[in-house]
Amino acid sequence: MSKYVIAFIAPTDGKPLRHRIVEGTDVESALKSFFKDELSDCYSDNEQGYHYFREDFFDEALSSGSILQCE
Numbered sequence: 001m002s003k004y005v006i007a008f009i010a011p012t013d014g015k016p017l018r019h020r021i022v023e024g025t026d027v028e029s030a031l032k033s034f035f036k037d038e039l040s041d042c043y044s045d046n047e048q049g050y051h052y053f054r055e056d057f058f059d060e061a062l063s064s065g066s067i068l069q070c071e
Contacts, residue, residue, distance in 0.1 A: 003070040004030040008057060010042045010064075027067060031057070 004027065007019045018038045024030030035043070035053050043049035057065035 001025055002030075005068045005070055006030065006034045006065065007067075008034070008039070008065040010039060011056070012042050021070065027069075031067065 001023045002025070004022050004024060005019075006022055007017065009016050010018050018034075020034060020038060022030045022033050022037075024033055031054070032050065035050050036045075039049075039053060043053050057063065057067075
C-alpha cells in the first residue's frame, strides 16, 4: 500500500485545517479513508457527502485540498 499526505480546509469554524498521512491502494481509497475519519462532522456520512467533498477538494477555482503520494 502507498502512503498519501492529505491536507484539507474543512468548511467549519472549529479546526478548519485537517492534515493526515493515509495508507491506501490508490488515491481514491486514501481520500475515502480520510473523508470517513476526518470529515464526518462537515459533510453527510454517505456517498452524496463524499461527492461534495471531492468537488470541494478538486475544485479548479478554489481547491480546498491537496494530496501527495509519499511512497
